[in-house]
Amino acid sequence: MAATLIDLAETPVRELNRALHAPGGADVWRVLNPRGAHAVACGVREDLAVDIEGHVGYYCAGMNQRATVTVHGNAGTGVAENMMSGTVRVRGNASQSAGATAHGGLLVIDGDASARCGISMKGVDIVVGGNVGHMSAFMGQAGRLVVCGDAGEALGDSLYEARIYVLGTVKSLGADCVEKEMRAEHLSELGELLKAAERDEDPSEFRRYGSARALYHFKVDNSAAY
Amino acid sequence: MCGIVGLHLREPSLEPRLGELLTAMLGQVVERGPDSAGVAVYGDPRLSPPGRTVVSLLGTSKAEVEAVMPGVRAYDADATTVVHADIDQLATALPHARVIGSGEGFAVLKGTGNPVELADAFGLADVTGWQGVGHTRMATESAVTPEGAHPFSVGPGQCLVHNGSFANHATIRRELRAQGVQFDSENDSEVGARFVAHQLEQGADLEKALKLLCERFDGFYTLLVSTGDSFAVVRDAIACKPALVAExxxxxxxxxxxxxxxVLPGIENARIFEPEPEEVYVWRRR
Known part of the structure; x- marks a missing residue:
């Protein structure tokens, strides 16, 4: 199927997004010349395929539902923030807060993601081919973060129930984040995530991290702190 | 918010295009700081002819400078007046004017209003040179005035532009004042600029001065610091204020x-990266 072409050198982002939101529109889209524009392909709710040829600015594919959005370049702050479902793929690197607060869907970053990747994630699956920056999965509540490279400082700080898998080194673990045993069900879910992200790393070489759940309840020993 | 742009040219054939490129860059960060703007340009032969001391002033005009100091060259650029004269001579002749930059080979231009209109008022597109920095300001810590616009230039040829806010600036200002450092304002970014200038004056190099800044300052910052031969970037430990470098x-x-x-020529083949937190990046003129 031929893609519907939108050139952002000629068409404003608002018009692109309006076209993507309009009922009964094309199923396949190709976006040219994003040149770092913000909010490209935000709030799409249909099962569309959107290919963006170049680097995007902030909040690309934010609030995505059902659509498959591919960025053939780098993405700025907050790519796929608050995604509900669908797939967002960044072929290059992503800036900070990738997948922030996202509830569902799959975010794949082929390159590196910087600080706070998956901050407050609420059910999204994130697979990063490279490294993640400091405080990734900060306050992550649900979902899985897979890092095929290294993780920066304070990984999983104040984590709730999100699960983290890292192949490389972890610079440091954040408060209440601990390494956990890799059981059969974890190898299996990790294998599925890597497959979905079209990656060929061996799940058995990853380590798993999660919440020690020590911050869940008030400790009377800390009463003097308030 | 606030927006920062900076360009350090390595290829001399691009020098005639410095102002044009800086104007285009500035135009892309207007939404980040629509209330005021400023630039520093290094090497423009009209604003800063070689071998001349250049002083950038607020609160005066070309007409006033030329009236009280016959024979002295001056240029108006929005709220700023660029004067080619000795700084001590100016302090006597124009005691009410505020010095916002001085040194050889560079000029600082500041004003309030829309940054694109300011760039036009500065005549920025026609400026040439080897290095330029620009800032669009969304004021948080002090009033929207030309004095509060960045860059803050408090040492010879030095400029600092800041996105963020320093939390302990009052403490550090007090400490620096106790050591004899004079301040022009209550602005937090001025404290950063005074701190760096003070360290450089005490013999630290730019890397060392910025490392000390990281140790001493609390708060949010992405800083672009330039001198007569260098271009440097540093971010705080949390690194929540954005920064990208392309080379x-x-x-x-x-x-x-x-x-x-x-907007830069050859961006498609540039190495693009985000500066790591508390890592000092310095590039020197070759």
Whole structure:
């Protein structure tokens, strides 16, 4: 199927997004010349395929539902923030807060993601081919973060129930984040995530991290702190 | 918010285009700081002819300078007046004027209002040179005035532009005042600039001065610091204020957002990266 072409050198982002939101529109889209524009392909709710040829600015594919959005370049702050479902793929690197607060869907970053990747994630699956920056999965509540490279400082700080898998080194673990045993069900879910992200790393070489759940309840020993 | 752009040219054939490129970069960060703007340009032969001391002033005009100091050259650029004269001579002749930059080979231009209109009022597109920095300001810590606009230039040829806010600036201002450092304002970014200038004056190099700044300052910051031969970037430990660096054989550029880098020639082949927290990056003129 031929893609519907939108050139952002000629068409404003608002018009692109309006076209993507309009009922009964094309199923396949190709976006040219994003040149770092913000909010490209935000709030799409249909099962569309959107290919963006170049680097995007902030909040690309934010609030995505059902659509498959591919960025053939780098993405700025907050790519796929608050995604509900669908797939967002960044072929290059992503800036900070990738997948922030996202509830569902799959975010794949082929390159590196910087600080706070998956901050407050609420059910999204994130697979990063490279490294993640400091405080990734900060306050992550649900979902899985897979890092095929290294993780920066304070990984999983104040984590709730999100699960983290890292192949490389972890610079440091954040408060209440601990390494956990890799059981059969974890190898299996990790294998599925890597497959979905079209990656060929061996799940058995990853380590798993999660919440020690020590911050869940008030400790009377800390009463003097308030 | 606030927006930062900076361009350090390595390829001399691009020098005639410095102002044009800086104007285009500045135009991409207007939304980040629509209330005021400022630039520093290094090497423009009209604003800063070689061998001349250049003083950038607020609160005066070309007409006033030329009336009280016959024979002295001056240029008006919006709220700023650039004067080619000795700084002590100016302090006597124009005691009410505020010095916002002085040194050889560079000029500082500041004003309030829309940054694109200011760039036009500065005549920025026609400026040439080897290095330029720009800032669009969304004021948080002090009033919207030309004095509060960045860059803050408090040492010879030095400029600092800041996105963020320092939390302990009052404490550090007090400490620096106790050591004899004079301040012009209650602005937090001025404290950063005075701190760096003070360290450089005490013999630290730029890397050392910025490392000390990281140790001493609390708060949010992405800083672009330039001197008569250098271009440096540093971010705080949390690194929540954005920064991107792009580098080619022809130039090094820094901006708050990618779209400001996208206007540069050869960006498609540039090495693009985000500066790591509390790591000092310095590029020197070759």
């Amino acid at each position: 080619t054989d022809a130039w090094v550029a820094m901006a708050s957002e990618y779209r400001a880098l996208d």
